[in-house]
Amino acid sequence: MPxxxxxxxxxxxxxxxxxxxxxxxxxxxxxxxxxYDLICDGKTVARMHCMPTDLEELAVGRxxxxxxxxxxxxxxxxxxxxxxxxxxxxxPPPSPxxxxxxxxxxxxxxxxxxxxxxxxxFTASVASTASVASTASVASVASTASTASVAxxxFTPEGQRATPLPSPxxxxxxxxxxxxxxxxxxxxxxxQADLRLDAAQVHSLQAAFEExxxxxxxxxxxxxxxxxxxxxxxxxxxDIARHNALxxxxxxxxxxxxxPQGKLMIFSGRLAVDMLEKAAVSGVCLLMAPGAPSLxxxxxxxxxxxxxxxxVRKDNINIYTCxxxxx
Numbered sequence: 001m002p003x004x005x006x007x008x009x010x011x012x013x014x015x016x017x018x019x020x021x022x023x024x025x026x027x028x029x030x031x032x033x034x035x036y037d038l039i040c041d042g043k044t045v046a047r048m049h050c051m052p053t054d055l056e057e058l059a060v061g062r063x064x065x066x067x068x069x070x071x072x073x074x075x076x077x078x079x080x081x082x083x084x085x086x087x088x089x090x091x092p093p094p095s096p097x098x099x100x101x102x103x104x105x106x107x108x109x110x111x112x113x114x115x116x117x118x119x120x121x122f123t124a125s126v127a128s129t130a131s132v133a134s135t136a137s138v139a140s141v142a143s144t145a146s147t148a149s150v151a152x153x154x155f156t157p158e159g160q161r162a163t164p165l166p167s168p169x170x171x172x173x174x175x176x177x178x179x180x181x182x183x184x185x186x187x188x189x190x191x192q193a194d195l196r197l198d199a200a201q202v203h204s205l206q207a208a209f210e211e212x213x214x215x216x217x218x219x220x221x222x223x224x225x226x227x228x229x230x231x232x233x234x235x236x237x238x239d240i241a242r243h244n245a246l247x248x249x250x251x252x253x254x255x256x257x258x259x260p261q262g263k264l265m266i267f268s269g270r271l272a273v274d275m276l277e278k279a280a281v282s283g284v285c286l287l288m289a290p291g292a293p294s295l296x297x298x299x300x301x302x303x304x305x306x307x308x309x310x311x312v313r314k315d316n317i318n319i320y321t322c323x324x325x326x327x
Contacts, residue, residue, distance in 0.1 A: 009215075011032060015027075034171075040179075048244060050240065050241060075179075081176075197326060206288070222239065225248070242275060267288070276308075277300065289312060307324075307325040
């Protein structure tokens with residue numbers, strides 16, 4: 001199995017493990033999870049708890065599946081502000097598309113990127129705070145931080161004041177600010193041949209997909225999504241949340257101008273209806289996963305004429321809808 005480089009979203013922590021050899025202090029790999037507020041034209045439309053990687057794709061995909069974005073050429077600007085308390089030594093590096101330049105002194109890093117697309121381009125600016133902010137300074141930044149709630153004093157049945165329960169501090173949140181222009185005039189869609197593949201191709205794609213799920217093998221906490229043709233995988237994204245992984249994939253399709261025609265999507269988990277709703281918006285006509293679909297997702301797939309493949313495992317494929325695409 002190929003070896004993939006460690007993700008910048010991975011961190012090592014010492015934990016206590018008990019197994020058949022006894023009790024041990026060992027290093028374990030954990031995934032970073034940060035909160036980002038998605039702000040579109042001045043309005044907060046979502047708070048996303050996600051790995052702090054591929055945030056451009058995540059923002060674009062989430063706006064697309066929310067129906068707020070129709071075409072990536074609408075994006076006039078996209079600015080990413082990381083949580084104020086994020087340590088620069090542990091912050092993930094910028095996207096390979098981003099060319100870094102020092103523009104705001106030693107405590108920040110400003111980056112600019114140009115993502116090329118088949119039908120146009122947009123410019124995204126990224127501002128990242130590198131120093132660790134104090135609790136007071138984090139709380140003072142309303143747009144990028146959350147304050148801790150204060151617990152009310154507790155009383156015993158006898159009426160005596162008891163020690164208050166500890167109040168969990170809410171983590172500081174970053175933000176992704178997007179400005180949109182009016183959508184361009186729709187282009188006439190070219191009619192293309194429907195997707196067809198055989199069982200051997202299904203199993204080959206599933207095996208290739210599982211090879212890429214290195215982050216899950218390292219942490220057990222990641223979900224994955226891929227876009228493929230019958231010949232192989234084109235795009236692959238991971239996140240701590242399955243919705244985020246799918247939004248990243250759809251966002252990448254938008255940014256790179258990848259047509260859904262003749263493509264299929266591969267998922268790492270089950271096929272629930274909320275995931276199927278997002279995938280259907282992308283225009284892809286075949287979905288496959290090693291898990292099971294729900295009844296609602298099967299009914300939606302049938303109505304949308306999407307082929308739904310579940311329990312895709314060695315020597316098995318369950319085709320729940322539109323079986324004509326697997327020959």
